[in-house]
Amino acid sequence: MTADGFLARLQVTARAHPRRLAVAGPGVALTHGELAERVAGMAVWLARAGMAAGTMAGVTLREDLAHLVVTLALLRLGCHQVTLGSHEPAAQRADIAARARVDVVVADDPGDALPGVALLLPDHDAAAAGAPGALPAASEAEALLVMTSSGTTGRPKLIPLRQAQLLAQSVRRAGLGAVRHRPVGLEHNNGMRFPLFALANGDTHVLAAASRSESLAATCARYRVDMLGLAPHQAESLLAARRDGAWPAVTRIDLAGAAPGDGLVRRLQAALTDQVFTLYGTSEVGSVARAGPADHAACPEGSGRVLPTAEVQVVDDSGAALPAGETGLLRLRTAGMAQGYLDDVEATARCFIDGWFQPGDLGRLLADGTLIVAGRADDMMVLGSINIFPAEIERAAAGFPGLGECTAFARRSLGLGDIPMLAATEVAPGSLDAAALLAHCRARLGLRAPRGIVVMAALPRNVAGKVMRHELTRG
Numbered sequence: 001m002t003a004d005g006f007l008a009r010l011q012v013t014a015r016a017h018p019r020r021l022a023v024a025g026p027g028v029a030l031t032h033g034e035l036a037e038r039v040a041g042m043a044v045w046l047a048r049a050g051m052a053a054g055t056m057a058g059v060t061l062r063e064d065l066a067h068l069v070v071t072l073a074l075l076r077l078g079c080h081q082v083t084l085g086s087h088e089p090a091a092q093r094a095d096i097a098a099r100a101r102v103d104v105v106v107a108d109d110p111g112d113a114l115p116g117v118a119l120l121l122p123d124h125d126a127a128a129a130g131a132p133g134a135l136p137a138a139s140e141a142e143a144l145l146v147m148t149s150s151g152t153t154g155r156p157k158l159i160p161l162r163q164a165q166l167l168a169q170s171v172r173r174a175g176l177g178a179v180r181h182r183p184v185g186l187e188h189n190n191g192m193r194f195p196l197f198a199l200a201n202g203d204t205h206v207l208a209a210a211s212r213s214e215s216l217a218a219t220c221a222r223y224r225v226d227m228l229g230l231a232p233h234q235a236e237s238l239l240a241a242r243r244d245g246a247w248p249a250v251t252r253i254d255l256a257g258a259a260p261g262d263g264l265v266r267r268l269q270a271a272l273t274d275q276v277f278t279l280y281g282t283s284e285v286g287s288v289a290r291a292g293p294a295d296h297a298a299c300p301e302g303s304g305r306v307l308p309t310a311e312v313q314v315v316d317d318s319g320a321a322l323p324a325g326e327t328g329l330l331r332l333r334t335a336g337m338a339q340g341y342l343d344d345v346e347a348t349a350r351c352f353i354d355g356w357f358q359p360g361d362l363g364r365l366l367a368d369g370t371l372i373v374a375g376r377a378d379d380m381m382v383l384g385s386i387n388i389f390p391a392e393i394e395r396a397a398a399g400f401p402g403l404g405e406c407t408a409f410a411r412r413s414l415g416l417g418d419i420p421m422l423a424a425t426e427v428a429p430g431s432l433d434a435a436a437l438l439a440h441c442r443a444r445l446g447l448r449a450p451r452g453i454v455v456m457a458a459l460p461r462n463v464a465g466k467v468m469r470h471e472l473t474r475g
Contacts, residue, residue, distance in 0.1 A: 005140045005163055006200060007043075007076045010036040013202040022199055024179075024223055025207030028065060032202070035069075038128060042073035043135055045127035049120055051104070053078030053138040058102035060084045060093070060112040060187075061122075064207050067186040068195055070106060070122055075145065075163050078138030082146035082158070085187040086112065092156075099158060099343045100146055146342060147189050147283050158342035159283050166193075168336025169286035170200035172307045176254065177227025181206035181219060183234065189283060190257055194229055215241070220251040231257035232264055233465035236405055239271055247272040254279060256287075258466045259373065259391065261407070263398030265296050278303060280373055282359050284351070285337040288312060289371045301395055302370045303363075309335040313356065314365055324367045327374055331356035362389065379469055381410040381418035388420050388448045390469070396444045397422060402431035405459055408450060409472040422450040423459060423472050 013020060014033030022035040030038070051057065057074055059081050061067035074081045082100045084093040086109075094114050097105070104118045113119040141164040149157040161169075180198045184191035185208045195205035204223075211219040216238055220228055228251050230238065235255060252275035253268060260278055268276045274293050280303040281287040289312070291304025306312050313331040314322045322328040333356050340348035351358050362380060363373040374380075374389045381388040390408035397406050404425035410418035422441070426432040434453040441449040460471040 004167060005076060006072050006167070006196065007036060007039050007140075009167075009200050009202070010039065010072075013199075017202065020202070021204045023065060023068065023195070023205050023207060025065070025210045026213070028207060032199070035199075038069050039072040039076065040135060041130060041132070042069050042122065042124070042127040043076045044133040045123065045130060046070075046073055046079075046106075046120075047077060047136055048133070051077055051079050051120075052136070053140075053143075055079045056101055056103045056144075057081040057120075058084040058093075058097045058100070058105045058114070058117070060086050060105060060107040060109075062086050062108060062185075062187070064186045064191075064195075064209060066108065066122070066124055069124070071145070071186070071192070071196075074106075075143045076135065076138070076140055078140045078143045080144040080146065080160075081106075083148070083187055083189075083192065084112075084114075087187065095155065096148060096158070145192075147192075149189070149283055157344060157347060159338050160340075160342050161336075161338055165336040165338070166196060167200055168309075169334070170197040171335070172287045172309060173197040174201045177203060177225070177252075179204045179206060179223060179225050180227045180229065181208075181210065181223065181225045182229035183208050183211045183216065184231075190229075190231070217247055221248040224248075224250055226250050227252060227254055229254045229256060231255070231465040232260045233258070233461060235260070235264055235268060239267060240404075242271060249273075251275075252277065256281070259375070261391065261394040261398065261405075263395075265300070266399065269293070269296075280304070280371065282332065282357070283338075284357050284359070285310070285332045285334045288332050288334065295370070299366070299370050299372070301391070302366075302372050304371065305369050306371060312363075312365060312371055314363065319353070322364075324365055327362055327364045329358060329377060330361045330363045330373070331358050333357065381408075381420050383417050383420060383447070386447055388418070392448065393420060393422060393441065393445065393450055396441050396449070397424070397437060400432075400437050400440055402427050402433065403437065404432075407459055407467045407469065407472070409469045411452075411473070419452075420448065420450045421452050421454060421472075423454045423456055425456055425458060 010032045022032040023030050057079055097114055104120050105114055106120050143163045144160045147159040182194040186192045198205040206223045254277045256279035265276050278291045280289045288310045289303045289306050295304045311333040314328040316328050340352050360377050362377050375391045379390050393408035404427050406424040408422050411421050413419050460468045
């Protein structure tokens with residue numbers, strides 16, 4: 001076996017901390033050693049079923065523990081894999097399988113089969129009870145885990161990351177929590193990374209099922225979760241559903257996956273805990289910057305300091321570096337970053353430039369090293385000759401009485417260019433005075449203020465919880 005891989009990491013932790021749990025949840029409490037045994041047993045079963053290094057598996061497994069065991073077993077065998085989520089339409093599952101050149105669908109239901117592709121239904125009981133066998137030698141560091149981007153338009157991008165790259169990314173998530181929970185299943189991109197990075201660092205992952213039948217506060221208290229990972233829309237739901245009762249003192253909140261606008265950090269700190277952190281990164285490069293309570297107090301709009309083994313450069317349209325404090329295109333470089341997309345030469349050439357990844361985000365670096373992300377370049381509005389960033393409008397509106405969530409967007413005008421608008425939800429029906437909110441924004445932003453407020457029941461989001469501005473623009 002190779003010297004390093006996720007299975008090897010489990011075994012190292014098992015030797016150093018025999019009683020430490022790797023995964024926990026309803027009816028589940030497996031130490032790192034016990035999980036390693038399950039993974040090894042499944043790897044032997046899969047090898048006997050014909051899975052070998054270089055085989056591309058499309059994985060459709062609904063139950064998280066089963067999915068985790070199969071994912072780790074495939075990596076150990078040197079097999080490549082991509083998740084074909086059961087929640088996705090059949091046409092999209094088939095499209096991703098074709099693009100990734102899937103050889104075998106590994107699934108838990110015969111109905112998950114795809115035309116012309118072999119189907120394998122893992123027998124977890126047989127894998128656990130079978131006689132131990134020798135695992136074949138494999139270049140497991142080269143095994144690919146293909147992540148699918150959420151995207152807001154068009155087909156998802158396919159991001160191939162080798163096991164070695166994922167392990168390099170996991171270093172930037174070390175020390176963030178001995179017991180971690182994220183209420184997202186492994187069939188989702190971020191739901192998959194979360195347990196992999198926790199296990200690589202010797203920590204405990206609490207399965208998403210733990211908080212499906214009780215509140216997040218109860219789950220965090222029950223399992224003594226010290227790091228709760230949430231997307232901003234999940235944090236908004238947490239606040240909306242919040243009732244009287246203490247938030248577990250041990251549990252801090254990490255926000256990732258989208259920009260936490262609308263004064264979300266401040267509202268979480270006021271209602272639950274002052275230990276709120278935000279994370280900036282992308283699926284292609286992993287974590288880049290992290291901000292904690294002191295960073296939020298010093299620079300509320302900032303994304304914190306750039307993490308070790310990550311670099312950020314701010315450039316103009318020609319690729320020339322800009323001085324500190326000037327806004328430009330962000331370029332990111334990290335240990336373990338992807339090197340391109342699986343089947344999109346054009347997007348690879350556009351986004352991966354001279355060893356850097358350019359996500360299309362605008363931002364600036366302050367002299368003290370604080371990163372401020374202004375938003376996406378294609379979201380920037382140009383009203384006449386005035387550049388307007390959605391984030392500055394959203395920050396101006398944040399905290400206004402009766403305002404729930406909000407997002408700025410543009411209405412196109414042939415004569416004026418982009419007319420800034422604000423879509424908003426209400427804390428309660430009738431609680432928001434839209435005219436007063438407009439006046440509030442004008443007092444703070446002048447000509448960069450929105451020209452109208454669109455009150456909605458909910459903001460349009462994709463499956464990853466990111467607001468789809470283009471849907472608002474079309475309206």
